[in-house]
Amino acid sequence: MPTIKTINPATEKTIQNYDVMTEKQATERLDACHSAFLQWRKLTHQERAPYLRKIGQTLRDNADELAALMTNETGKLLKDGLVEIELCAAIFDYTAENGPRILADEEREQGLTGKRGIVSYQPIGVVYSIQPWNFPIYQPVRVLASNLMAGNGCVLKHASICTGSGLRLRELCIESGLPEDLFQVIVIDHDTSDRLIAHPKVRGVTLTGSDGAGKHVGAVAATELKKTVLELGSNDAYLVLEDADIETAVKFSVMGRLYNNGQTCVSAKRFIVTDKVYDTFVDAFVTKMKDIVMGDPTDQDSQLGPLSSQDQFETVKEQVDASVAKGAKILCGGDAPERTGAYYPATVLADVTPGMPAYDDEIFGPVASIIFAKDDEDAMRLANDSRYGLGGGIFCKDEERALKLARDHFDTGMIRINSFGAADPNMPFGGVKNSGYGREHGGFGMKEFVNVKSIFLP
Template sequence: MPKPFESTNPHTGEVVETLEPMSEAAVERALAAAAEQAPRWAEQGIEARCALLRAAAKLLRERKAALARIITLEMGKLIGEAEAEVEKCALVCDYYADNAGAQLADSPVASDASRSLVAYQPLGVLMAIMPWNFPFWQVLRCAAPALAAGNPLVLKHASNVPRCALAIEEVLRDAGAPPGVFQTLLIDAKTAEGVVADARIRGVSLTGSETAGRRVASIAGEHLKKTVLELGGSDAFVVLEDADLELAVSTAVKARFLNAGQSCIAAKRFVLVDAIAERFLEAFQAGIAALSPGDPLEDKTTLAPLARKDLRETLHEQVEASLGAGARLLHGGKSLDGPGWHYAATLLDQVTPGMPAYEDELFGPVAAVIRAHDEAAALRIANDSRFGLGGSVWTMDAARGERFARQMACGCAFVNGMVKSDPRLPFGGIKDSGYGRELGTPGIHEFVNAKTLWVG
């Protein structure tokens, strides 16, 4: 029998609630309801589907305080960050409510026909497999375009955020989603594999680990299903000698320690050219030292706990291995005393190839500094990763920054700004960071049939 789902407070380590997994019969009923609803939802028309998103945005804003508290108590995010996450979910619902009609409109094409065009039609029931680190945003950035395009959705959320999963379902249901259009499946990974393979599922969007991505892609590929994968990242934060150091440092602290560093697009590798390395490091270390760990429900807390005990253990092993291989510890490097899963804000210098801090994704509040002799070396280091999600470069010369950013091997590159997702812009990675795009027009086109119509 699958184990119950435990909603645990990362600040205290206490179990808040235990929920039973769905039975096989319940999963079957959910899939049957989604499949039955698929043609009906497609026939609703774009205006009716977008009305659902507008209503959902309104409810998200009305319930923001309560929903943010669920996020904080379940995965440990600072309460202010949790409130901002809920607001961002409302924004993505508004964005697709306002733009899906144009994005899905027939696209005329000149050909040898009297009339030819591309029509964008829904694929059918989709499955979303989502992570815990942004438990509302990751779901809604997938669900909003999918629902607008006419695809019902079933959600398999991370096992440690079941209350978030059910709260999202409640918001969409209260916003007017017909039965079967959006459903949360409280199931384990093994059961989820069976759902991926089910003939009623026509596409899968996964945000998560490399291991999960490879497994899901393998099953979906065997059954000839479309997938979008947003996996890990080890984003480079490159600081050139002509950067605005004050802006770069203040952004670096936020870019690394937002959500306790538990973000795929967090800055993780700080690539500093020699000319400014010491000045940047001095200010960066001071900013890190000023972070205040504690109860994420309190406004004075600026460093949240890690979401789970095993995540803290893995992170510390990576730090210890990097130090053992020659990295220099400038700050932190240890678990904090007391209940819960707090870890000290950590700064590692002299990180070099072969160390976990150089090669792997460190999913927590650890910044790795890599020295570069000049711009050419900085670009080589930035691209010397199996990941390719995001990256940023800092320079007072915007043209120079754009040239550098164009050469970065990643899905999104920022000049003088923190890497972030935006409903208006496509988001996704290359290499081991996955494939496909979410958000923007490419995001809503991922799970539609771009059908050619030729009229003689």
């Protein structure tokens, strides 16, 4: 029987082996989830809410254990794992508090007759959730919380390297009182996953991953006329405009590039710097990046842990090497230390131009790309010169001007002004272009996989 092995990327030691399920075993889990959904859908939104609150509290109660598990499986800093668990708990709290209002029936007047109409948001069934490794608890939680409130069941296929995190999340949900079959975690290969998408009891598919994975899953689901929500990669641009406060820009640029060891879809990756402040920003930014302490992710003094796997290390190294071969200049980092673990240093590349991986693609690691802009207008043009459109940022003292640029010109789903952050329960999360479609958080995720039902009364 095929197995999946999880490996600690900091020590290179094996954590656990898991048997890969057969298609029959996976389908049995799906059938069980559907049966549980048929009962769950009968509850009102108000009756579902206490289950979500209890799960959120259970996550808080087990935060230390979960953070340690995520660190062992993916190498994320232990302190970042604790923040992740609090975010997950906050998502369950937000969904429990706001879901009944957001999903409540809406009274409307029929436009042609003036008679009464009702719009009702009804559950559709089992949502198949395919999630990556970079946030092992948060990624499945943001799908799970919204769909439980909507009345759906959820089947999770997690990334193989954090299999233990996915299974432990399910155990804690059951301990919290959630019906045992309503949330399933399946350990399967990609071929089985494709066949599961086609199963008639799967009513929707959501994936977080690369744009390549999104194209594949989106195509398979489209063949079966299944709705999808795709949250894909990005190479988010952060603009350092002519009137930027350099100290603020440097602080949040370092934070934005290194958060979660540089492995965040919505992290700062391309830094587009205008001529007037170019030298000042780059000198200060490189100085801070050089001072970053790389080390054991369980050590509170570490600011940068290992990449999630040796495969991820090789990918980042190849992207940097290819960019340098095409003319990029290494201002710091770029040389991996001789040590056990998938450690890659904080790296800054300058002279980054189109045709380089550092310009065109997403580098999922602690590598910053510096791009020169003649002026503010040129910076905005360069920011949008990307096949991606997930997030971005603007450093600019004139907040109203930054707001206008963000609202009217930045071709992304999320923009940070003079700050950095990954996600907020009350703000929609998602992108455009090759960064995918659909929205999570802020109430929007609760309506992605529902039947928006129009009822016409006489």
